[in-house]
Amino acid sequence: MALSKKPVNGMKDILPAEMEIRDYVTSVIKETYRSFGFTPIETPCMENIANLSNKQGGENEKLIFKVLKRGEKLNLEQAKEEADVVDFGMRYDLTVPLTRFYSNNANDLPSPFKALQIGNVWRADRPQRGRYRQFTQCDIDILGEPSNLAEIELITATTTTIGRLGFKNFEIRINERRILKAMAAYSGFDEADYDSVFITLDKMDKIGTEGVAAELADNGFAQESIQKYLDLFALLAGKKDVAEGVDILTQKLGDYLEAEVADSLKEIAAAVNATKAAEFELVFDPTLVRGMSYYTGTIFEIAMPELGAACGGGGRYDKMVGKFTGNDVPACGYSIGFERIVLLLMESGFQIPEKPKKVAYLVEKKYPADKLVDVMKQAGDARANGQTVLVVRMNKNKKFQKEQLQAQGYEEFVEFFNN
Amino acid sequence: MALSKKPVNGMKDILPAEMEIRDYVTSVIKETYRSFGFTPIETPCMENIANLSNKQGGENEKLIFKVLKRGEKLNLEQAKEEADVVDFGMRYDLTVPLTRFYSNNANDLPSPFKALQIGNVWRADRPQRGRYRQFTQCDIDILGEPSNLAEIELITATTTTIGRLGFKNFEIRINERRILKAMAAYSGFDEADYDSVFITLDKMDKIGTEGVAAELADNGFAQESIQKYLDLFALLAGKKDVAEGVDILTQKLGDYLEAEVADSLKEIAAAVNATKAAEFELVFDPTLVRGMSYYTGTIFEIAMPELGAACGGGGRYDKMVGKFTGNDVPACGYSIGFERIVLLLMESGFQIPEKPKKVAYLVEKKYPADKLVDVMKQAGDARANGQTVLVVRMNKNKKFQKEQLQAQGYEEFVEFFNN
Numbered sequence: 001m002a003l004s005k006k007p008v009n010g011m012k013d014i015l016p017a018e019m020e021i022r023d024y025v026t027s028v029i030k031e032t033y034r035s036f037g038f039t040p041i042e043t044p045c046m047e048n049i050a051n052l053s054n055k056q057g058g059e060n061e062k063l064i065f066k067v068l069k070r071g072e073k074l075n076l077e078q079a080k081e082e083a084d085v086v087d088f089g090m091r092y093d094l095t096v097p098l099t100r101f102y103s104n105n106a107n108d109l110p111s112p113f114k115a116l117q118i119g120n121v122w123r124a125d126r127p128q129r130g131r132y133r134q135f136t137q138c139d140i141d142i143l144g145e146p147s148n149l150a151e152i153e154l155i156t157a158t159t160t161t162i163g164r165l166g167f168k169n170f171e172i173r174i175n176e177r178r179i180l181k182a183m184a185a186y187s188g189f190d191e192a193d194y195d196s197v198f199i200t201l202d203k204m205d206k207i208g209t210e211g212v213a214a215e216l217a218d219n220g221f222a223q224e225s226i227q228k229y230l231d232l233f234a235l236l237a238g239k240k241d242v243a244e245g246v247d248i249l250t251q252k253l254g255d256y257l258e259a260e261v262a263d264s265l266k267e268i269a270a271a272v273n274a275t276k277a278a279e280f281e282l283v284f285d286p287t288l289v290r291g292m293s294y295y296t297g298t299i300f301e302i303a304m305p306e307l308g309a310a311c312g313g314g315g316r317y318d319k320m321v322g323k324f325t326g327n328d329v330p331a332c333g334y335s336i337g338f339e340r341i342v343l344l345l346m347e348s349g350f351q352i353p354e355k356p357k358k359v360a361y362l363v364e365k366k367y368p369a370d371k372l373v374d375v376m377k378q379a380g381d382a383r384a385n386g387q388t389v390l391v392v393r394m395n396k397n398k399k400f401q402k403e404q405l406q407a408q409g410y411e412e413f414v415e416f417f418n419n
Numbered sequence: 420m421a422l423s424k425k426p427v428n429g430m431k432d433i434l435p436a437e438m439e440i441r442d443y444v445t446s447v448i449k450e451t452y453r454s455f456g457f458t459p460i461e462t463p464c465m466e467n468i469a470n471l472s473n474k475q476g477g478e479n480e481k482l483i484f485k486v487l488k489r490g491e492k493l494n495l496e497q498a499k500e501e502a503d504v505v506d507f508g509m510r511y512d513l514t515v516p517l518t519r520f521y522s523n524n525a526n527d528l529p530s531p532f533k534a535l536q537i538g539n540v541w542r543a544d545r546p547q548r549g550r551y552r553q554f555t556q557c558d559i560d561i562l563g564e565p566s567n568l569a570e571i572e573l574i575t576a577t578t579t580t581i582g583r584l585g586f587k588n589f590e591i592r593i594n595e596r597r598i599l600k601a602m603a604a605y606s607g608f609d610e611a612d613y614d615s616v617f618i619t620l621d622k623m624d625k626i627g628t629e630g631v632a633a634e635l636a637d638n639g640f641a642q643e644s645i646q647k648y649l650d651l652f653a654l655l656a657g658k659k660d661v662a663e664g665v666d667i668l669t670q671k672l673g674d675y676l677e678a679e680v681a682d683s684l685k686e687i688a689a690a691v692n693a694t695k696a697a698e699f700e701l702v703f704d705p706t707l708v709r710g711m712s713y714y715t716g717t718i719f720e721i722a723m724p725e726l727g728a729a730c731g732g733g734g735r736y737d738k739m740v741g742k743f744t745g746n747d748v749p750a751c752g753y754s755i756g757f758e759r760i761v762l763l764l765m766e767s768g769f770q771i772p773e774k775p776k777k778v779a780y781l782v783e784k785k786y787p788a789d790k791l792v793d794v795m796k797q798a799g800d801a802r803a804n805g806q807t808v809l810v811v812r813m814n815k816n817k818k819f820q821k822e823q824l825q826a827q828g829y830e831e832f833v834e835f836f837n838n
Contacts, residue, residue: 003743004467005523008507011465013520015527016458023449023459030442035775035802037809039827040438044430044553045464045539046484048423065465068485068505070543076504079495085504086487088427101432104424108434110823112811120464124489134463147812149782152795160802267788274792275799324422356454363568369686373693376571380694383454383579390456392531393566404529408458 010127011134016408021345022136024352025338026118028164029138036157038116038140043097045120046088051100053089056294056320060092063123065133090122094139095294095320095333102143102331103324112145114153118338130343139314141333143321148264150332151298152271154314155282158334162302163278165341166350170311171303172272173285174242176265177295177315179249182257183286187229189221195293197221197229202289209233236286242269245284268298294320302336306344312336357387360410362394362401364417375416429546430553435827440764441555443771444757445537447583448557455576457535457559462516464539465507470519472508475713475739479511482542484552509541513558514713514739514752521562521750522743531564533572537757549762558733560752562740567683569751570717571690573733574701577753581721582697584760585769589730590722591691592704593661595684596714596734598668601676602705606648608640614712616640616648621708628652655705661688664703687717713739721755725763731755776806779829781813781820783836794835 007013014022030040052064067088068074079085091097094117102113118138125133140157142150155172162170180201184194200215207215209230216226235252239245243266250262265284272282290299290313297316304311314334322328359382363375379389390410395401402413426432433441449459471483486507487493498504510516513536521532537557544552559576561569574591581589599620603613619634626634628649635645654671658664662685669681691701709718709732716735723730733753741747778801782794798808809829814820821832 003470003473003519005519005743006467007463007519007523008465008467011463013463013524014461015524016460019459019461022461027446035805035807037777037779037807039435040442041435042433042438042441044426044432046427046430046541046553048425048427051422054422065489065507066487067509068487068501070484074501076495076498076500079498081495082487082493085495088484090486100422100424100426104426105432105434110827114809122465134465145812147784149791149810149812152791153810156795156799160799263788267791270788271792271795275795277799277803324424358456360456365566369682369689372568372571372686373690376575376690376694380575380579380696384696386454388454388456390533391568391572393564393568408529 008133010125010132012132018342018346020352021350022342025165025341025345029118029161029336029338030116032161032164033116033140033157036114036153036160038114038157040116040118041098041101042117042119043091043094043101045091045122047091047097047100049083049086049089051096052092054323056096056292056323057092058292060123063092063125065090065122065124092121092123094119094121094137094335095141095317098139098141098143098333099320099331100324102321102329106325106329109143111143112150113143115139115141115143117141132339136338137335138338139333139335141331143329143331145332146318146330148268148298150330151268151300151316154332154334155268155272155300156275156277158302158312158336159272159280160277162336162341163280165345167304167341167344168279169305170278170280172280172282173288173301173303174265174269174282175285175288175299176261177297177299178261179246179257179265179286180289182253182261183229183232183249186253186256187232188225189229193221198289201287202291204233204287233286236284240281240283242266242282242284245286249286265298290315292317298332300334304340304344307340309340310337311340355409357412358390358408358410359387359412359414360390360392360402360405362392362398362413362415364394364415367416367418371416371418427552429544429551431551437761437765439771440761440769444584444761444764448537448580448755448757449535451580451583452535452559452576455533455572455579457533457576459535459537460517460520461536461538462510462513462520464510464541466510466516466519468502468505468508470515471511473742475515475518475711475742476511477711479542482511482544484509484541484543511542512540513538513556513754514560514736517558517560517562517752518739518750519743521740521748525744525748528562530562531569532562534558534560534562536560551758555757556754557757558752558754560750562748562750564751565737565749567687567717569749570687570719570735573751573753574687574691574719575694575696577721577731577755578691578699579696581755581760582699584764586723586760586763587698588724589697589699591699591701591719592707592722593684593687593701593717593719594704594707595680595717597680597716598665598676598684598705599708601672601680602648602651602668605672605675606651607644608648612640617708620706621710623652623706652705655703659700659702661685661701661703664705668705684717709734711736717751719753723759723763725767726759728759729756730759774828776831777827777829778806778808778831778833779821779824780808780810781817781832781834782810783813783834786835786837790835790837 066086294317295315299315301313316332485505714734718734720732735751
């Protein structure tokens, strides 16, 4: 078979200029999250295929890169379906592996456990511009903390990180699955239909109120419920302040909305707003749904003015660890859009602060070996003093060589001739 | 299918204590290598299966985790062999992907190109204690540098890094594929038999001179050649100094050893020894073979006194890029044993220098939400000042909770009561 110079279809090589930004973003993330007491962990990039196919992953389960069985376990001749020939799969997110990790290692972990994960995930999406089939996710999660301290810490840690990366004027949109449900219940939808209603509601920003009304009607819901439901959103229009929005709902929904849910969301907002370490706005968004069915409480999303789409999000998922252990553990997580952040920084011509000075030593080709030793010594001293020193042979076209080096960030040149 | 709490067979979860060491090692590696002008790159974890099966990977090619084709491309019913159902494979090293990367991106890369890669690789080895099927490799490579400046920089950069990680008294063993060949030629072996002879020679440290003699005889080589060959090694016994060893060989082998090869190795040794930034010894080891058939010149290995086995190695492989492009590009690389270094540091009870102060705020469960805001503010200020601050709810058994936190490195406690 012929060798291919290209990476696997839909995946990409990362060149030094992008790697420099990625490494910088990673270091800011790690340092900031660590200051909040999050501790890094890592799980294997593969999971047993059963763990990836238990309906927790939603649509992502259709996009798994599956790993062929090996040796005696593989029996191609008798294989009837995919499940017969694969045993592992590449993880499509970091949340499913985290819950497995927690179930496996809970005895060796503190409670609450604050996890930081930065790692690659794989999704066999149709390849398209700017969207890759291997990409980095960056998640923080708090397991074992039932109170809204988890939400407060997650939102504060995330906004502090995004702020330190130089972003301003972003929004954190917040909602509660139990508020979503209370609004649906109040409007007269059946509990069995909530998921369908929320799927339609989730399109609000794309198809507008009329579009949502039409789709709900198409799906056969009663006109009365639809009207009642949309009136609620009309009532909340422009009410970005969390406390104000929640108070309106408390008054309107009555017993449908538990006081504890309303109070908790207001507490989160008060704490987050009072301790801001970045320029952002916390916004109540009653249309926020978040796709994954595993969320059980608060949900949130980051919206960047530079981006149409969300740049990360998360929420509370108190029922997921229980799928592994039989015992539920309160859990709440926040994923930031690592790839989008890198892309925005690349496109903005972002310059990394406090880079070491880069010096290139150009050594004439005929430079004798014994004198080269002194060049290497000089380079060693400069490196020990924090400089980046590149020692290279001098090309015939020195002017062009220097231009190339300048493009790589070398700002000073030292030339060594044998004379 | 039942969910599994365990990671995939032969792979491991990495807990915070180990991650802290891994992150520290990674940061020292990146910072040190960067000071030598190496620039990080990344390739996808998967490669087209043909690229991984072109005989460059030696025995590792038998250990590939292969990725099942997807959608219409997969036709299980008509599949006769593995090759019919897979299109990608997990990389088993970072060298094959690097040469593909270089072939794909050479126009956008400087020359010479100094690459740094830290990434996971996968090998479907039989699972065994302390050896995992997913592990991290850390490689530096210089492409496009024909002179021994490449070897000098690689060895100096690697030893500086290992030294900064706190290791002392290690050895860098060095040899040359062309010296290996000259010694074999001088002894009268046929060129076609070199690989077989070297496989036996490679066992010298395990089976000794007598064992090597016996195996060569078993393989049918002439007694005269065997004797002549082993006499050479006897002559070199204890001659650790590179210049001394090479001079002895120059005298003995005559025309079999090119002067340029001998001079180059002596130049490398002189430069490395003169610019040492760590406590190590550069040692001439004429029995050093290095397994991979792609090496064409200098080869080297790190030996740690703490370890029986090598802790990394590398060499020159000038013919590998040409497999992709048709045009050979001089190349030389050095891989350090990331996992072994982490293991040695873990076992030695290594403490990371200059860690931020870790403070835990214990907040009484009944602490009111409005006052919690002030706690969060105080935490925010301390974090901005470089402290790690964990805000947690106070448990009933506060003594036990504090012990647990101390075990995580929290050295100071602040308690918040509602009174």
